[in-house]
Amino acid sequence: GESVGLHLPTLSVQEGDNSIINCAYSNSASDYFIWYKQESGKGPQFIIDIRSNMDKRQGQRVTVLLNKTVKHLSLQIAATQPGDSAVYFCADSPGTGKLIFGQGTTLQVKP
Protein backbone atom coordinates (compact mmCIF):
# COMPACT_ATOMS: atom_id res chain seq x y z
CA GLY A 1 0.00 0.00 0.00
CA GLU A 2 0.96 3.63 -0.04
CA SER A 3 2.94 5.06 2.81
CA VAL A 4 5.20 7.94 3.47
CA GLY A 5 7.62 7.63 6.32
CA LEU A 6 10.22 9.74 8.01
CA HIS A 7 13.37 8.16 9.31
CA LEU A 8 13.55 9.90 12.68
CA PRO A 9 10.70 11.09 14.90
CA THR A 10 12.93 13.72 16.53
CA LEU A 11 15.98 15.65 15.38
CA SER A 12 17.94 17.92 17.69
CA VAL A 13 20.44 20.39 16.22
CA GLN A 14 22.52 23.30 17.43
CA GLU A 15 21.49 26.77 16.35
CA GLY A 16 23.47 27.71 13.27
CA ASP A 17 24.06 24.15 12.12
CA ASN A 18 22.45 22.65 9.06
CA SER A 19 19.50 20.28 9.49
CA ILE A 20 18.61 17.34 7.29
CA ILE A 21 15.20 15.69 7.57
CA ASN A 22 14.61 12.52 5.61
CA CYS A 23 11.53 10.91 4.13
CA ALA A 24 10.86 7.68 2.27
CA TYR A 25 7.85 7.04 0.07
CA SER A 26 6.50 3.82 -1.33
CA ASN A 27 4.48 4.76 -4.40
CA SER A 28 6.72 4.85 -7.46
CA ALA A 29 3.91 6.58 -9.36
CA SER A 30 4.11 9.68 -7.18
CA ASP A 31 4.82 12.76 -9.27
CA TYR A 32 4.88 15.53 -6.72
CA PHE A 33 6.22 16.01 -3.22
CA ILE A 34 5.72 18.70 -0.61
CA TRP A 35 7.34 19.58 2.68
CA TYR A 36 5.18 21.21 5.34
CA LYS A 37 6.13 22.86 8.62
CA GLN A 38 3.74 22.75 11.55
CA GLU A 39 4.30 24.94 14.58
CA SER A 40 2.62 24.12 17.85
CA GLY A 41 -1.10 24.88 17.78
CA LYS A 42 -1.14 25.82 14.10
CA GLY A 43 -2.01 24.25 10.79
CA PRO A 44 0.66 22.88 8.44
CA GLN A 45 2.39 25.53 6.36
CA PHE A 46 3.86 24.94 2.90
CA ILE A 47 7.66 25.14 2.77
CA ILE A 48 8.77 23.83 -0.59
CA ASP A 49 7.72 21.37 -3.26
CA ILE A 50 9.39 19.37 -6.00
CA ARG A 51 8.14 17.59 -9.09
CA SER A 52 9.32 14.13 -10.05
CA ASN A 53 11.21 15.43 -13.10
CA MET A 54 13.58 17.29 -10.78
CA ASP A 55 16.35 16.11 -8.43
CA LYS A 56 16.82 19.28 -6.45
CA ARG A 57 14.99 22.49 -5.69
CA GLN A 58 16.13 25.39 -3.58
CA GLY A 59 14.24 28.00 -1.65
CA GLN A 60 15.24 30.50 0.95
CA ARG A 61 17.53 28.55 3.35
CA VAL A 62 15.82 25.29 2.34
CA THR A 63 16.68 22.67 -0.25
CA VAL A 64 14.73 19.58 -1.18
CA LEU A 65 16.49 16.61 -2.76
CA LEU A 66 14.63 13.83 -4.52
CA ASN A 67 16.11 10.42 -5.28
CA LYS A 68 13.55 8.50 -7.31
CA THR A 69 15.75 5.43 -7.58
CA VAL A 70 15.47 4.69 -3.86
CA LYS A 71 12.22 6.65 -3.35
CA HIS A 72 13.73 9.04 -0.88
CA LEU A 73 13.54 12.77 -0.36
CA SER A 74 15.17 15.07 2.11
CA LEU A 75 14.73 18.58 3.40
CA GLN A 76 17.86 20.54 4.20
CA ILE A 77 17.64 23.68 6.31
CA ALA A 78 20.72 25.89 6.29
CA ALA A 79 21.86 27.78 9.38
CA THR A 80 19.02 26.47 11.53
CA GLN A 81 17.36 29.08 13.73
CA PRO A 82 15.15 28.80 16.83
CA GLY A 83 12.17 29.77 14.67
CA ASP A 84 12.70 26.58 12.67
CA SER A 85 11.64 24.48 15.66
CA ALA A 86 8.51 22.66 14.52
CA VAL A 87 7.20 19.37 13.20
CA TYR A 88 8.07 18.75 9.56
CA PHE A 89 5.94 16.57 7.31
CA CYS A 90 6.61 15.24 3.87
CA ALA A 91 3.70 14.43 1.58
CA ASP A 92 3.47 12.87 -1.83
CA SER A 93 0.87 13.09 -4.57
CA PRO A 94 0.28 9.84 -6.45
CA GLY A 95 -1.93 11.62 -8.96
CA THR A 96 -5.25 10.87 -7.28
CA GLY A 97 -5.92 14.44 -6.20
CA LYS A 98 -4.97 13.51 -2.65
CA LEU A 99 -1.81 13.90 -0.61
CA ILE A 100 -0.30 11.11 1.46
CA PHE A 101 1.36 12.44 4.62
CA GLY A 102 4.19 10.97 6.67
CA GLN A 103 4.11 10.94 10.46
CA GLY A 104 6.37 13.92 10.97
CA THR A 105 9.79 14.73 12.40
CA THR A 106 10.09 17.13 15.33
CA LEU A 107 13.02 19.51 14.87
CA GLN A 108 14.43 20.90 18.11
CA VAL A 109 16.91 23.76 17.84
CA LYS A 110 19.26 24.17 20.78
CA PRO A 111 20.54 27.69 21.50
Added chain:
Amino acid sequence: NAGVTQTPKFQVLKTGQSMTLQCAQDMNHNSMYWYRQDPGMGLRLIYYSASEGTTDKGEVPNGYNVSRLNKREFSLRLESAAPSQTSVYFCAGGLGGVYNEQFFGPGTRLTVL
Protein backbone atom coordinates in the same frame (compact mmCIF):
# COMPACT_ATOMS: atom_id res chain seq x y z
CA ASN B 1 -7.51 37.50 2.04
CA ALA B 2 -7.89 35.13 4.98
CA GLY B 3 -6.97 31.89 3.17
CA VAL B 4 -8.69 29.00 4.93
CA THR B 5 -10.77 29.70 8.02
CA GLN B 6 -12.27 27.20 10.45
CA THR B 7 -14.83 27.52 13.20
CA PRO B 8 -14.92 26.83 16.04
CA LYS B 9 -11.31 26.79 17.30
CA PHE B 10 -12.15 24.61 20.29
CA GLN B 11 -15.12 22.40 21.17
CA VAL B 12 -15.99 19.99 23.94
CA LEU B 13 -18.79 17.49 23.33
CA LYS B 14 -20.39 14.73 25.32
CA THR B 15 -20.63 11.27 23.81
CA GLY B 16 -23.61 11.09 21.48
CA GLN B 17 -23.85 14.81 20.81
CA SER B 18 -23.68 16.13 17.28
CA MET B 19 -21.91 19.11 15.79
CA THR B 20 -20.74 20.62 12.52
CA LEU B 21 -17.28 21.97 11.87
CA GLN B 22 -17.23 24.82 9.39
CA CYS B 23 -14.57 25.60 6.81
CA ALA B 24 -14.34 28.35 4.23
CA GLN B 25 -11.66 29.33 1.72
CA ASP B 26 -11.26 32.49 -0.31
CA MET B 27 -8.52 31.25 -2.64
CA ASN B 28 -10.90 30.04 -5.36
CA HIS B 29 -9.69 26.46 -5.00
CA ASN B 30 -11.73 23.72 -6.57
CA SER B 31 -10.71 21.04 -4.09
CA MET B 32 -11.25 20.96 -0.33
CA TYR B 33 -10.25 18.44 2.30
CA TRP B 34 -10.89 17.42 5.89
CA TYR B 35 -8.12 15.77 7.92
CA ARG B 36 -7.74 14.64 11.49
CA GLN B 37 -4.48 14.71 13.39
CA ASP B 38 -3.93 12.59 16.47
CA PRO B 39 -0.97 12.99 18.86
CA GLY B 40 2.31 11.94 17.33
CA MET B 41 0.73 11.13 14.01
CA GLY B 42 0.48 12.64 10.61
CA LEU B 43 -2.63 13.88 8.92
CA ARG B 44 -5.26 11.36 7.91
CA LEU B 45 -7.79 12.22 5.27
CA ILE B 46 -11.43 11.94 6.35
CA TYR B 47 -13.30 13.23 3.29
CA TYR B 48 -12.51 15.40 0.33
CA SER B 49 -14.31 17.28 -2.39
CA ALA B 50 -12.54 17.44 -5.72
CA SER B 51 -14.97 20.04 -7.01
CA GLU B 52 -18.21 21.74 -6.07
CA GLY B 53 -20.98 19.15 -5.96
CA THR B 54 -18.75 16.13 -5.37
CA THR B 55 -17.49 14.45 -2.20
CA ASP B 56 -15.49 11.27 -1.63
CA LYS B 57 -14.33 9.21 1.30
CA GLY B 58 -10.77 9.35 2.45
CA GLU B 59 -8.84 7.04 4.71
CA VAL B 60 -10.97 7.38 7.88
CA PRO B 61 -14.57 8.38 6.95
CA ASN B 62 -16.54 6.35 9.50
CA GLY B 63 -18.60 8.49 11.88
CA TYR B 64 -18.44 11.59 9.69
CA ASN B 65 -20.42 13.26 6.95
CA VAL B 66 -19.56 16.24 4.78
CA SER B 67 -21.31 18.86 2.72
CA ARG B 68 -19.76 20.96 -0.02
CA LEU B 69 -22.17 23.87 0.33
CA ASN B 70 -20.63 25.90 -2.49
CA LYS B 71 -17.16 26.47 -3.90
CA ARG B 72 -16.04 28.30 -0.76
CA GLU B 73 -17.48 26.18 2.02
CA PHE B 74 -16.98 22.57 3.09
CA SER B 75 -18.45 21.38 6.39
CA LEU B 76 -17.78 18.27 8.46
CA ARG B 77 -20.52 16.79 10.63
CA LEU B 78 -20.29 14.39 13.52
CA GLU B 79 -23.75 12.91 13.98
CA SER B 80 -23.07 11.06 17.24
CA ALA B 81 -19.71 11.96 18.70
CA ALA B 82 -17.52 9.27 20.27
CA PRO B 83 -14.38 9.61 22.44
CA SER B 84 -12.36 8.12 19.56
CA GLN B 85 -13.15 11.27 17.59
CA THR B 86 -11.20 13.41 20.00
CA SER B 87 -8.64 14.99 17.72
CA VAL B 88 -7.52 18.12 15.95
CA TYR B 89 -9.36 18.65 12.68
CA PHE B 90 -7.84 20.53 9.77
CA CYS B 91 -9.53 21.76 6.66
CA ALA B 92 -7.52 22.46 3.52
CA GLY B 93 -8.08 23.93 0.09
CA GLY B 94 -6.08 22.75 -2.86
CA LEU B 95 -5.40 22.93 -6.53
CA GLY B 96 -6.39 19.33 -7.13
CA GLY B 97 -4.80 17.18 -9.77
CA VAL B 98 -1.23 15.94 -9.59
CA TYR B 99 0.48 19.16 -8.41
CA ASN B 100 -1.84 19.36 -5.48
CA GLU B 101 -0.41 21.95 -3.12
CA GLN B 102 -2.83 22.29 -0.22
CA PHE B 103 -3.35 25.23 2.10
CA PHE B 104 -4.47 24.52 5.63
CA GLY B 105 -6.68 26.26 8.12
CA PRO B 106 -5.72 26.78 11.77
CA GLY B 107 -7.57 23.70 13.02
CA THR B 108 -10.38 22.82 15.41
CA ARG B 109 -9.44 21.07 18.63
CA LEU B 110 -12.29 18.71 19.55
CA THR B 111 -12.63 16.80 22.79
CA VAL B 112 -15.36 14.19 23.24
CA LEU B 113 -16.02 13.18 26.82
